[in-house]
Amino acid sequence: MSENLRQAIDRKASFGQTIKAVGASFFGVRGSRAHQADVTRLNPLHVIIAGVVLAVVFVLTLLFVVRMVIR
Numbered sequence: 001m002s003e004n005l006r007q008a009i010d011r012k013a014s015f016g017q018t019i020k021a022v023g024a025s026f027f028g029v030r031g032s033r034a035h036q037a038d039v040t041r042l043n044p045l046h047v048i049i050a051g052v053v054l055a056v057v058f059v060l061t062l063l064f065v066v067r068m069v070i071r
Contacts, residue, residue, distance in 0.1 A: 012041060015050070019053075
């Protein structure tokens with residue numbers, strides 16, 4: 001494994017911090033300073049997993065709201 005890839009995997013941010021960063025990015029409220037800090041400490045694998053999970057939650061929430069309105 002290359003050194004850069006190893007460093008990216010070994011980043012020390014909790015999954016909760018990753019969820020918070022990805023959630024803020026979904027709504028476009030992440031500042032550039034916070035974004036730069038996230039780039040250096042978030043694990044790329046956690047970001048991908050969090051993005052998929054939050055996208056599924058978002059779609060399911062929209063479906064729930066639409067079904068409640070249609071009734």
